[in-house]
Amino acid sequence: MKKEYHIAVVGATGAVGAELLRVLVxxxxxxxxxxxxxxxxxxxxxLGENSFDKIDIAFFSAGxxxxxxxxxTARKAGAVVIDNSSVFRMDPDVPLxxxxxxxxxxxxHRGLIANPNCTTAVALMAIYPLHRAFGxxxxxxxxxxxxxxxxxxxxxxxxxxxxxxxxxxQSPARVYPHPIAFNVLPHVDVFLEGxxxxxxxxxxxxxxxxxxxxxxxASVTCVRVPVYRAHSVAVSAEFEKRVSVEQARxxxxxxxxxxxxxxxxxxxxPMPLTVAGxxxxxxxxxxxxxxxxxxxxxxxxxxxxxxxAALNAVQIAExx
Amino acid sequence: MKKEYHIAVVGATGAVGAELLRVLVxxxxxxxxxxxxxxxxxxxxxLGENSFDKIDIAFFSAGxxxxxxxxxTARKAGAVVIDNSSVFRMDPDVPLxxxxxxxxxxxxHRGLIANPNCTTAVALMAIYPLHRAFGxxxxxxxxxxxxxxxxxxxxxxxxxxxxxxxxxxQSPARVYPHPIAFNVLPHVDVFLEGxxxxxxxxxxxxxxxxxxxxxxxASVTCVRVPVYRAHSVAVSAEFEKRVSVEQARxxxxxxxxxxxxxxxxxxxxPMPLTVAGxxxxxxxxxxxxxxxxxxxxxxxxxxxxxxxAALNAVQIAExx
Numbered sequence: 001m002k003k004e005y006h007i008a009v010v011g012a013t014g015a016v017g018a019e020l021l022r023v024l025v026x027x028x029x030x031x032x033x034x035x036x037x038x039x040x041x042x043x044x045x046x047l048g049e050n051s052f053d054k055i056d057i058a059f060f061s062a063g064x065x066x067x068x069x070x071x072x073t074a075r076k077a078g079a080v081v082i083d084n085s086s087v088f089r090m091d092p093d094v095p096l097x098x099x100x101x102x103x104x105x106x107x108x109h110r111g112l113i114a115n116p117n118c119t120t121a122v123a124l125m126a127i128y129p130l131h132r133a134f135g136x137x138x139x140x141x142x143x144x145x146x147x148x149x150x151x152x153x154x155x156x157x158x159x160x161x162x163x164x165x166x167x168x169x170q171s172p173a174r175v176y177p178h179p180i181a182f183n184v185l186p187h188v189d190v191f192l193e194g195x196x197x198x199x200x201x202x203x204x205x206x207x208x209x210x211x212x213x214x215x216x217x218a219s220v221t222c223v224r225v226p227v228y229r230a231h232s233v234a235v236s237a238e239f240e241k242r243v244s245v246e247q248a249r250x251x252x253x254x255x256x257x258x259x260x261x262x263x264x265x266x267x268x269x270p271m272p273l274t275v276a277g278x279x280x281x282x283x284x285x286x287x288x289x290x291x292x293x294x295x296x297x298x299x300x301x302x303x304x305x306x307x308x309a310a311l312n313a314v315q316i317a318e319x320x
Numbered sequence: 321m322k323k324e325y326h327i328a329v330v331g332a333t334g335a336v337g338a339e340l341l342r343v344l345v346x347x348x349x350x351x352x353x354x355x356x357x358x359x360x361x362x363x364x365x366x367l368g369e370n371s372f373d374k375i376d377i378a379f380f381s382a383g384x385x386x387x388x389x390x391x392x393t394a395r396k397a398g399a400v401v402i403d404n405s406s407v408f409r410m411d412p413d414v415p416l417x418x419x420x421x422x423x424x425x426x427x428x429h430r431g432l433i434a435n436p437n438c439t440t441a442v443a444l445m446a447i448y449p450l451h452r453a454f455g456x457x458x459x460x461x462x463x464x465x466x467x468x469x470x471x472x473x474x475x476x477x478x479x480x481x482x483x484x485x486x487x488x489x490q491s492p493a494r495v496y497p498h499p500i501a502f503n504v505l506p507h508v509d510v511f512l513e514g515x516x517x518x519x520x521x522x523x524x525x526x527x528x529x530x531x532x533x534x535x536x537x538a539s540v541t542c543v544r545v546p547v548y549r550a551h552s553v554a555v556s557a558e559f560e561k562r563v564s565v566e567q568a569r570x571x572x573x574x575x576x577x578x579x580x581x582x583x584x585x586x587x588x589x590p591m592p593l594t595v596a597g598x599x600x601x602x603x604x605x606x607x608x609x610x611x612x613x614x615x616x617x618x619x620x621x622x623x624x625x626x627x628x629a630a631l632n633a634v635q636i637a638e639x640x
Contacts, residue, residue, distance in 0.1 A: 138611040142462030142554040144504045144543065162482055177587035182548050184464045184592060186605050186619045191584040195565065195607030196617075204610060219611035221554035221619060223464065226546050228502050234462040234541035245515065264511040267497035272504060285506050287515030290524060291458040291539035297516075299506045299541060 007317075008055045008079065010070065011062025015151050016084055019310035020059050052077035057317050060084060061309065075111035080320060082113050082313045086198075089114040089206060096209050099315040100256045101128045106319045113316055116210060117202040118308025119143050119188075119222060123233045124203075125307065126283040126300045128211055129255035130248060134294070135240030138217035141203060144225045144232040145188055146272060149304050150175055158226055180226050188222035197222055230272035231308065232301040239294045245286055248296050252283050257307065262286050270301035281307050327637075328375045328399065330390065331382025335471050336404055339630035340379050372397035377637050380404060381629065395431035400640055402433050402633045406518075409434040409526060416529050419635040420576045421448045426639045433636055436530060437522040438628025439463050439508075439542060443553045444523075445627065446603040446620045448531055449575035450568060454614070455560030458537035461523060464545045464552040465508055466592060469624050470495055478546055500546050508542040517542055550592035551628065552621040559614045565606055568616050572603050577627065582606050590621035601627050 007024070011017040052058055052074040060067045060074075060083040067085040074081050088094040095105040096114045098121055106113060116124070127136060147154040154175040161181035164171035173179050177187065189199035204218035253260040261270050262284035270282035281302030289295030302308060327344070331337040372378055372394040380387045380394075380403040387405040394401050408414040415425040416434045418441055426433060436444075447456060467474040474495040481501035484491035493499050497507065509519035524538035573580040581590050582604035590602035601622030609615030622628060 140460035140539075140556045140611060142541070144464075144545070163486055166483055166486065178591060179593060182546065182593070184545055184547060184552055186552070186554070186589050186591070187584070187587065194610075195584065195605065196610065201610075217611040219460075219556045219609045219615070219617055221462070221605070221617060223552075223554065225464070225504055226502065227504060232504055232506070232543075234506070234543065236460045236539050264507070264515065267507065269506050271498060271506075273499060273502070285515065285541070289539045290514075290516065290521075291460060291537040295539070297539055297541060 008058040016061040016309040055079040118304035122302035125281040140236040146227040185224040229276040231304040275301040328378040336381040336629040375399040438624035442622035445601040466547040505544040549596040551624040
């Protein structure tokens with residue numbers, strides 16, 4: 001028996017929304033489902049209270065403001081909201097879910113489920129299976145984040161700055177505070193009081209909630225790099241138990257949603273160019289951490305529009 | 321009284337050699353000195369045993385092979401060799417010197433002084449003053465390394481790949497094993513048995529020697545990024561003593577060869593684009609590390625052709 005679902009995608013014209021539609025349609029996951037577009041937040045506003053009538057699942061990916069304003073409307077109308085913004089993630093009544101890690105948390109939803117931060121999701125895809133095997137205590141991480149994480153305008157900004165450089169002229173920085181072409185910016189999201197950015201604290205805060213590990217510590221530096229698509233994260237991780245590279249590789253090779261790409265002598269390791277467009281995240285450069293006693297260093301890359309956003313949201317919907 | 325020095329630059333046509341000449345000449349540091357060029361290793365070979373007659377200081381920056389072959393010749397002829405390659409750095413008879421840190425080690429030279437690895441030099445410019453104040457134990461670091469670190473051919477490779485991308489064609493990877501344009505490569509220098517690269521182990525190995533700290537631990541991931549010039553490093557550092565951001569900023573602001581650029585709310589932090597061409601390294605994003613008890617996280621950028629190579633070599637020569 002085929003059940004029919006009515007789905008709304010709020011923010012369908014954005015970078016994540018486009019991927020959401022692609023994942024829903026192209027992968028055949030939406031067979032028998034009716035996809036309904038609300039391209040502009042304004043349109044949603046005009047539709048008002050009735051926008052979500054007969055909608056079963058509403059994907060929100062139009063920024064925090066839209067989620068804050070319209071998620072309650074969608075819930076009231078009986079839709080389950082899967083929200084890609086950070087607005088509700090730390091709300092104790094809202095499950096924050098990576099299906100491969102805490103899929104069972106979906107059951108506790110009250111009409112709203114949050115999708116995690118993209119860099120956090122990519123890193124946890126490797127951290128969590130290692131945690132299951134060795135018990136994670138803390139991580140030190142530095143990210144290499146693609147401009148598509150800032151949306152379509154950021155992609156255009158990198159492109160126009162690179163073109164301008166080829167002609168020895170300058171193209172202004174608008175999305176970012178400084179040029180991103182041929183530069184790296186240690187600045188993703190807004191700065192908080194202690195000097196970390198909001199983005200940097202997400203791995204610790206969201207990681208604790210997703211892994212059910214209130215003691216988990218994560219010190220992260222988030223950096224925007226001139227890459228169009230896919231985030232990478234360099235990780236040093238400390239565990240409770242003794243680890244070996246062989247055991248770690250075995251664990252990672254079996255982990256769902258993850259591929260072990262770790263043949264450095266053949267120049268094989270995860271990279272944004274090769275992981276872009278792939279559902280699975282990739283992990284490699286696995287080695288015993290030389291500054292930790294029970295530690296591993298490794299490198300994860302993942303398409304942050306897919307596992308970090310659209311794919312994960314659709315996977316949550318599938319759990320419902 | 322003005323003393324005249326005769327100087328040889330081996331590898332003067334390379335990226336570092338060009339900077340060496342610029343630092344020597346443009347800064348007026350070479351006033352009264354005679355600069356003598358040996359543009360090609362072949363020329364040096366032809367000149368043979370007599371190449372370094374009457375030379376006081378010979379800068380070597382033409383790769384490990386040239387240093388290995390011709391540094392002994394230069395020494396025998398009475399020149400003091402300042403070598404930018406990694407060949408002699410860990411030799412216990414060879415001082416490895418960053419003048420701001422262990423300038424006094426120059427005195428022990430036996431005709432050869434080694435210049436440190438560029439990423440190590442940039443990171444230590446911030447790590448060492450903090451060590452003096454708080455006692456460094458270990459660091460976790462991830463680098464964002466510019467293509468100029470691989471020489472002029474790598475600069476051309478990034479340029480041609482970016483141009484090709486603008487015309488929707490591909491330009492082959494020759495210097496690097498994969499495209500560097502719009503990509504990041506967790507691969508700098510060759511892989512060692514344990515899974516680290518040679519480059520990654522330099523911060524621990526050279527850091528121990530330069531700071532006279534045999535217990536210093538450093539877990540590093542070295543990553544090539546599509547930036548033309550200047551390396552950056554994200555660092556988490558653990559100290560013996562309690563640290564505060566205020567004390568750390570004070571120490572860093574006073575450190576020689578370093579500038580504190582740390583006003584995140586005004587979007588001021590070190591970046592490759594702004595530090596390129598500058599003698600001083602820059603440090604910012606200073607914050608209490610949230611995964612360490614006595615720890616700081618920070619971000620350093622520096623022109624690796626200057627402090628990481630040419631400038632440091634000339635500073636060593638000035639100590640002689």
